[in-house]
Amino acid sequence: MNSDLIDLLSVGLGETLYMAILSTVIALALGLPLGIILVITGKGHVLEAPRINNVLGTIINILRSFPSVILIVLLLPLSRFIVGTTLGATAAIVPLSIGSAPFLARIIENCLKEVSFGKVEAAMAIGANPATIVSKVLIPEALPSLIRGVTIAVIAIIGFTAMAGMIGAGGLGSLAIRFGYMRFRNDVMFATVVILVILVQMVQWGGDLLAGYINKKRYKFE
């Protein structure tokens, strides 16, 4: 075992976590409102607006059609504009967030659509306004499935950071390419994969635990 392994891995893991966490937060900030708008502007819903719904749906589909590496390259000028550079973890957060937001929006749309429309109608019949229906009915009712959905997205984003690592973003992905592949450092390659496996397992486990806790609370018999 080479003595630099621990240093390399800790820096790589730090960068990966930094990218994944910040990208998730920003992607959520973009994707959650988009997902909500997609649902409530749908046919027969609380703020029906077919045109907005169509335009938004199309934009999301277009963004989702880009292969992720190409989307990252395309968004590099934007990174330079916002962060001032196209290299490093911080620069990667811009394309990572924008690339994951449409994906997250679709997941959130799906979760919210699982809430039976009868509950929305009940809230409408009570005289609640759209903002109350979204914040007090739709989101709480969909919470366990939202958590599971976001877990899927976080894992996808972790994979996405490894991809960004190929084009200069740093993190475990870049470590695997630069050391594991290009310098034939099998120990680095092996260790990065193990760390990524553990990371993904932990995220999934955490998500399941949280969603399970909420479900259990609602089903528990006294």
Place this chain on the structure above:
Amino acid sequence: MITIRDLNKAYIMPHARINALENINLQVGQGDIFGIIGFSGAGKSTLIRCINRLEEPDSGQIIIDGNDITAMDKQQLRLARRKIGMIFQQFNLFDAKTVFQNVAFPLEVSGYPKNSINSRVEEILELVGLTDKARAYPLQLSGGQKQRVGIARALSNKPSVLLSDEATSALDPQTTYSILELLKDINNKLGVTIVLITHELDVLKHICNNMAVIENGRIVEGGPVEKFFLNPESDTARRFIDILKWFQDKKIYREGDGI
């Protein structure tokens, strides 16, 4: 109390136009328990959902308590809906909220004074007999209990009208009976006008004083409930009575001891 004038509603399908409601005229008196009966697809659900505009009528007028519901904009409609309770066949309770929170929700929505919410919820839970379930979640309750929560939620903001969209159709006969007793009790104690739709003759017989029969989107018969059983005029009414008799005859024939 409720006046419906020349109400029309059609669904436009790709290849057809379905007239769900045609020239509906109804008058529901203050304190009535008004039953609307019809077979599946007759338009009864559309009719009751038009009353609080969950379904938008194409034309016609609905007047509740002197206020023209059909002429309201969205904000006015929201305010009006706070005084029209509704209960559903599938209960439509909020699973993320406890029984207490479900019943408190309409109060929060209508800006009820915060320090009075507790006592109001407790009062209404006592009325429906669920005081001990305040902290339970809907998924932990039986069907009958769920509908009691639905009724409590519909009544918490002191509505003048209660709309019941097949509220007992998903319940067993015994639970149906207890829910009907509860509705009768509420009508007595609070003076709430109840409009209910049903396809069960028993429901009509048990609690309604006035009724209307709906057939293919048209009201074909109306009046006091006794008349429906003594002298059914419309085709639907006769069919309902015939089916009832047929089952009774069959049961007597099979089991030999009548109903």
